Amino acid sequence: ATTYPAFAGTVRLVKRWLAAHWLLRSHVTEEAVELLCAHAFVGSGRAKAGQSDESVPASKERGFARVVAFLKDWDWANGVFVPIYEDKDVGAGQEGSRVVVTAGSKAVWTVATDFDKEGHMWTAEGPDNVVANRVKSLAQATWNVLQQGAESGSLDVKALFVHPVDDYDFVVQLDVSALPRYTQNILADPVVWARKGKYANLQRQSAALAAPVPRSGFDPAQMFWDDIKRVHADTLKIFYDPIGGDRFGAIWDPSLKQPRPFRVMNHFSSIPVTKDIEKTKDKDKALVVLNESAVLSEIIRLGSGIVKA
Known part of the structure; x- marks a missing residue:
């Protein structure tokens, strides 16, 4: 030093x-x-x-x-x-x-x-x-x-830390009120933790009744990210800001968008390829592709209570 x-x-x-x-x-x-x-x-x-x-x-x-x-x-x-x-x-x-x-x-x-x-x-x-x-x-x-x-001679420093999300296949928005580390977000909104209500005495009473229990190291967003990465490791690549981030971004594995023969241990959620049966050869009838909607539904289910509806 x-x-x-x-x-x-x-x-x-x-x-x-x-x-x-x-x-x-x-x-x-x-x-x-x-x-x-x-x-x-x-x-x-x-x-x-x-x-x-x-x-x-x-x-x-x-x-x-x-x-x-x-x-x-x-x-x-x-x-x-x-x-x-x-x-x-x-x-x-x-x-x-x-x-x-x-x-x-x-x-x-x-x-x-x-x-x-x-x-x-x-x-x-x-x-x-x-x-x-x-x-x-x-x-x-x-x-x-x-x-x-x-x-x-003029530099917007914060712009260096604002992340564009246009390149992701999908982005999951989290409920910031459920994120203990949201205060560390680059673009944190102070309204999230501001006192709400007209009367100060009622605010103190409600705060006492709903006093949070200290949980050292508790980070639901990180735990959610870990679950998604583990469950869908063969399906997508996921990105997240561990320091107060309130969104996830992910890109699909491009190889899964190509039809492939169905197998029991494909390691990803699949759906049959829809084709004109009359024009499809017998060997092509069992082709499948990634079932994106099913994966997204599973992510929302896993994130119940933390994913913003």
């Missing part, structure tokens, strides 16, 4: 940025984020303790911009080495293990250190190819906004 005073603030900003765009924890681990932020300070032969280097970020804002710049240009197929465990940059120029990227690859980021030379301790479960490309596009868009703000 004394060597790089801007590091902690940089980590918080980058984590909040990824969380606001529905990627932190669910697809990108916090430890991986911390290593990438460390790379902005000590990677590529930058200064170590006792040395001075003007290229080291002196503020959390500069550190955030540097991480974003790295992510938009990073060829993650080559990996990155972060020399954080040695006094000297013994790993400078060293690359992480090269990754063979495929559409179904579960982990495409390699973030290596002296302790983890393979670089998959914190990226073994993701991000996959889809999410890694999403991070790259997000970083490019964020960088463009930062550049425009620097040129115009």
Whole structure:
């Protein structure tokens, strides 16, 4: 902290940025984020303790911009080495293990250190190819906004943390009154927790009768997200802001939209393909596709009491 005073603030900003765009924890681990932020300070032969280097970020804002710049240009197929465990940059120029990227690859980021030379301790479960490309596009868009703000002298900081939802196949809105962490939402509405009622004494009485019971770590939105991810792991990819998020976004597995033969263990909710029987060959009569409406109904049922009707 004394060597790089801007590091902690940089980590918080980058984590909040990824969380606001529905990627932190669910697809990108916090430890991986911390290593990438460390790379902005000590990677590529930058200064170590006792040395001075003007290229080291002196503020959390500069550190955030540097991480974003790295992510938009990073060829993650080559990996990155972060020399954080040695006094000297013994790993400078060293690359992480090269990754063979495929559409179904579960982990495409390699973030290596002296302790983890393979670089998959914190990226073994993701991000996959889809999410890694999403991070790259997000970083490019964020960088463009930062550049425009620097040129115009006016930057809407909150705009960097507002997440567009046009690319999702569907979005589930949650009831904010049932979310303990909603106060941490980037766009939280204070009306949700404002006192309601005309008479103050009645407000106090009703508050006493309905006093909440402290539940450490209770996060119904996160529990709901975990259930959806577990139940529909073979059907969709889901995204969520774990820091006060009030919506889920999901994309269907595109391969399930193509007709395929019916099997008992297909691992997804299916529905027969409707075709003209007279024009359909016998071997094609048992084709099925993803039953999207059934999956959505199941999600609403699982989220009873938390999904906004």
